[in-house]
Amino acid sequence: MSSVTQTLAKGQAESLPAPTTEDFIVRRPSVLRMLVSDVGACISLVLVVLVIAGAILAPWLAPSDPYGGDLANTLKAPGEMGLLGTDGQGRDMITRLLFGLRTTLLMGFASVVFGCALGGLVGFVAAYYTRVSGLLMRLMDVLLSFPAILFGLAIAAIFGPGLTAVIIALSIATVPLMARVVRGSAIVVLQQDYIESARSLGMSDARIIFKYLLPNCLSAIFVFVTLRFGQVILLGAALSFLGLGAQPPTAELGAMAADGRNFLFFAPHVSVLPSLVIFVVVLAFNVLGDALRDALDPKLRK
Amino acid sequence: MNRLTALLLGSAAAVAATAAPVSAQQKAPLSILRVIDADNYDPIRSTSTAAAEALYMLADTLVSVDFDMKTIKPGLAESWKVSPDGTTYTFKLRTDVKFCDGRPMTAEDVVYSLKRWTDPANKSPVSFRGGQVKDIRAEGDATVVYELKEPYSDLLFQIGLSFASVVDKNAVEKLGANFGVQGFNATGPYCWVKWTPRQELVMKKNPHYTWGPPIYKDPKPQIDEIVWKIIPESNTLMAAIQAKQADVTYYMPYIALDTMQRMPGMQVQRQDNYIYDIFMGFKVDKPVASEGVIREAVNMAVNKDAIAKAIFFGKGQTLPALLNASVLDFDKDAAAKMPKYDPAAAAKLLDAAGWKAGADGLREKDGKKATFTVYGIRNDVNPRITEAMQADLRKVGIDMKIQLWDATVAWGKLATQEFDAFVMAYPYVTATEALNLYFNSRQAPTPNRMNWKDAKTDEMLKAAATAVDADKRKQAIGAVQAQLTEANVWVPLVSQPLWVVSGDRVEGVRAHGVYGAGLYKGLDIKLKR
Numbered sequence: 001m002s003s004v005t006q007t008l009a010k011g012q013a014e015s016l017p018a019p020t021t022e023d024f025i026v027r028r029p030s031v032l033r034m035l036v037s038d039v040g041a042c043i044s045l046v047l048v049v050l051v052i053a054g055a056i057l058a059p060w061l062a063p064s065d066p067y068g069g070d071l072a073n074t075l076k077a078p079g080e081m082g083l084l085g086t087d088g089q090g091r092d093m094i095t096r097l098l099f100g101l102r103t104t105l106l107m108g109f110a111s112v113v114f115g116c117a118l119g120g121l122v123g124f125v126a127a128y129y130t131r132v133s134g135l136l137m138r139l140m141d142v143l144l145s146f147p148a149i150l151f152g153l154a155i156a157a158i159f160g161p162g163l164t165a166v167i168i169a170l171s172i173a174t175v176p177l178m179a180r181v182v183r184g185s186a187i188v189v190l191q192q193d194y195i196e197s198a199r200s201l202g203m204s205d206a207r208i209i210f211k212y213l214l215p216n217c218l219s220a221i222f223v224f225v226t227l228r229f230g231q232v233i234l235l236g237a238a239l240s241f242l243g244l245g246a247q248p249p250t251a252e253l254g255a256m257a258a259d260g261r262n263f264l265f266f267a268p269h270v271s272v273l274p275s276l277v278i279f280v281v282v283l284a285f286n287v288l289g290d291a292l293r294d295a296l297d298p299k300l301r302k
Numbered sequence: 303m304n305r306l307t308a309l310l311l312g313s314a315a316a317v318a319a320t321a322a323p324v325s326a327q328q329k330a331p332l333s334i335l336r337v338i339d340a341d342n343y344d345p346i347r348s349t350s351t352a353a354a355e356a357l358y359m360l361a362d363t364l365v366s367v368d369f370d371m372k373t374i375k376p377g378l379a380e381s382w383k384v385s386p387d388g389t390t391y392t393f394k395l396r397t398d399v400k401f402c403d404g405r406p407m408t409a410e411d412v413v414y415s416l417k418r419w420t421d422p423a424n425k426s427p428v429s430f431r432g433g434q435v436k437d438i439r440a441e442g443d444a445t446v447v448y449e450l451k452e453p454y455s456d457l458l459f460q461i462g463l464s465f466a467s468v469v470d471k472n473a474v475e476k477l478g479a480n481f482g483v484q485g486f487n488a489t490g491p492y493c494w495v496k497w498t499p500r501q502e503l504v505m506k507k508n509p510h511y512t513w514g515p516p517i518y519k520d521p522k523p524q525i526d527e528i529v530w531k532i533i534p535e536s537n538t539l540m541a542a543i544q545a546k547q548a549d550v551t552y553y554m555p556y557i558a559l560d561t562m563q564r565m566p567g568m569q570v571q572r573q574d575n576y577i578y579d580i581f582m583g584f585k586v587d588k589p590v591a592s593e594g595v596i597r598e599a600v601n602m603a604v605n606k607d608a609i610a611k612a613i614f615f616g617k618g619q620t621l622p623a624l625l626n627a628s629v630l631d632f633d634k635d636a637a638a639k640m641p642k643y644d645p646a647a648a649a650k651l652l653d654a655a656g657w658k659a660g661a662d663g664l665r666e667k668d669g670k671k672a673t674f675t676v677y678g679i680r681n682d683v684n685p686r687i688t689e690a691m692q693a694d695l696r697k698v699g700i701d702m703k704i705q706l707w708d709a710t711v712a713w714g715k716l717a718t719q720e721f722d723a724f725v726m727a728y729p730y731v732t733a734t735e736a737l738n739l740y741f742n743s744r745q746a747p748t749p750n751r752m753n754w755k756d757a758k759t760d761e762m763l764k765a766a767a768t769a770v771d772a773d774k775r776k777q778a779i780g781a782v783q784a785q786l787t788e789a790n791v792w793v794p795l796v797s798q799p800l801w802v803v804s805g806d807r808v809e810g811v812r813a814h815g816v817y818g819a820g821l822y823k824g825l826d827i828k829l830k831r
Binding site for chain 1: 536537540541555557558561605608609611612613680682685686688689690692693696703704705706708711
């Protein structure tokens with residue numbers, strides 16, 4: 001036993017190089033490794049990828065025309081006609097779900113992109129230029145006090161119902177949330193020494209914002225975007241359910257759920273299937289967002 | 303002492319509270335479910351079916367309409383005479399009629415009510431239905447003379463509608479704008495108790511009532527209390543009837559009718575003579591809708607039979623002509639001119655007219671795309687009907703954009719010029735009434751939303767309305783039907799059926815349906831328990 005220990009000790013002493021500064025840094029697992037080690041995150045990541053792929057490839061994957069109805073075969077149960085049955089116009093449910101997913105994701109994506117771009121800009125400006133911070137953030141507070149549904153109703157009343165109205169409403173509802181998140185993390189970053197150094201070197205405001213501020217806030221932005229995506233899809237589906245969103249014959253998951261509610265007792269699949277897809281998509285984005293937050297938060301890293 | 307009184311009152315209230323359910327159970331009111339409420343219940347101020355269906359029970363009219371929707375029977379008037387020139391109607395009134403408050407009804411009450419309806423000063427949206435009134439006067443206690451400036455062949459049918467209900471002058475003057483909102487007094491089989499808007503309307507039996515129209519077996523009301531409840535969501539309404547929480551409805555979703563028919567004790571009946579038609583009308587002065595070829599092609603491309611069958615779950619009837627075949631003065635020859643379903647012929651017609659299909663499959667002519675926007679009310683059937691039409695029209699290269707609105711804003715939107723076509727459902731009693739309402743140039747922009755302004759139509763409509771001779775009226779209104787059919791101003795879709803569902807506690811229910819009122823006076827209905 002003791003000879004083994006001695007041998008090992010001797011071997012180590014002979015093979016290990018002398019310790020460097022690198023050896024004193026605690027190595028943290030990478031974001032990807034942390035995500036992969038979380039089963040929930042893995043499943044949600046796979047689901048998100050599948051959902052996005054399904055939406056993009058809908059025209060090639062769908063077994064039939066999403067707009068071609070067949071009134072002789074309406075409300076067929078799953079299995080009776082096609083794998084998932086038909087809707088109130090006799091259209092194949094798989095086709096409608098794929099195209100509905102496409103519209104819903106597009107609506108969510110557009111709203112998040114527009115809302116986050118504008119909200120991010122407001123957040124950075126408010127954090128960097130303290131003179132306008134109060135005014136901008138109070139404006140954001142005012143926006144925050146309006147429910148997204150109310151925005152949707154107001155915008156639909158002005159422009160008429162449709163996808164554009166929903167995207168505008170959801171984008172506006174996203175702006176104040178994004179502005180808050182960005183301002184919060186930008187304020188922390190702005191207190192760092194390297195910002196001070198950049199300023200003392202005479203860098204322009206725009207350069208400081210884009211070169212240092214933005215990259216250092218990216219993790220917070222990324223987490224917010226992922227979580228917000230799920231919320232926006234849910235809100236968009238709710239607005240479409242109320243008839244403010246996608247107009248016929250466009251397939252949209254919320255509108256599809258609304259279409260089926262009149263037959264809830266007789267052909268539940270027409271409402272249940274799109275609702276289930278919304279549920280899965282939102283859950284997947286939320287779980288992924290949570291996992292990303294954990295992975296990107298230094299305090300939570302082991 | 304005060305404590306003792308409070309204690310006694312409290313105990314009494316507790317006893318009453320425990321006793322109340324028992325007495326309520328013994329005399330549980332007849333519960334009628336519907337999906338929408340009226341804005342008010344003043345006969346001359348509300349045009350809605352929701353008002354009419356309650357007003358027929360709360361008030362009476364001089365004449366009544368039989369179950370065939372064509373025969374006029376006595377009501378408050380025992381008999382009537384029409385002068386040979388068709389301008390003077392003399393009504394002989396019953397003398398045993400009393401208002402809900404017990405006051406006997408006189409000829410003066412009838413004159414007051416009819417003048418209130420027709421006087422332009424009252425700005426009633428339905429005053430036009432009374433015709434060109436010269437004078438309405440009482441002659442003695444039991445005779446009313448209705449004098450017109452020109453003959454009006456529809457008058458008796460119009461006087462049978464709820465708009466011409468006889469109401470109590472004292473109540474109208476006392477309540478002012480709140481008449482039909484906070485209270486009501488008339489001579490109907492049931493009396494106003496309380497209205498909670500968008501919730502319920504409660505009415506109780508008129509104890510004096512013995513003058514029901516002869517179309518019923520028993521002229522007296524049999525039920526002590528009726529509650530009209532609003533359940534806007536059709537699944538909930540269905541569940542309430544199934545669970546026996548309510549007794550009667552004629553707003554049952556069509557998909558549920560077969561299930562209801564199979565339920566023990568449940569009665570499901572259909573009124574064959576019900577006239578409540580769904581059509582799509584074109585604004586004939588809009589760029590694409592103004593093209594007669596497009597309108598004709600739409601009429602040929604839409605599979606109305608499939609819509610009637612699928613959307614109404616086998617309970618609907620295709621509307622093969624401009625008007626319902628059951629209606630008075632329906633013209634068979636005009637109906638034969640309606641284009642038949644033939645999408646291939648529709649495509650050929652469009653090709654021949656220069657509407658060629660583009661790369662996206664959509665037709666265009668002179669740089670103008672074959673696209674139009676349809677407006678309508680978002681209800682249970684319109685979304686499905688319009689979507690089915692949209693799919694049919696896509697097949698022939700016409701793009702129909704659908705914009706349906708919530709009932710609260712729809713009427714405002716339907717009064718604008720924003721749309722090219724609209725989908726509408728409407729009740730009517732005669733061909734002359736329906737076409738005068740929708741196609742007279744005076745009626746633009748609403749209800750003549752088609753902006754149809756044609757001197758020949760106006761002339762024939764007037765000839766029909768003022769005809770003294772029934773044959774001449776039929777001929778004139780038949781000519782209008784032929785002209786409008788050939789112009790394809792409307793795409794007639796479905797005759798909306800009336801199905802009344804009643805539970806096992808109820809007997810004697812018979813579907814009527816004049817102006818959408820499924821139960822009309824509500825007589826002959828009895829509760830078994």
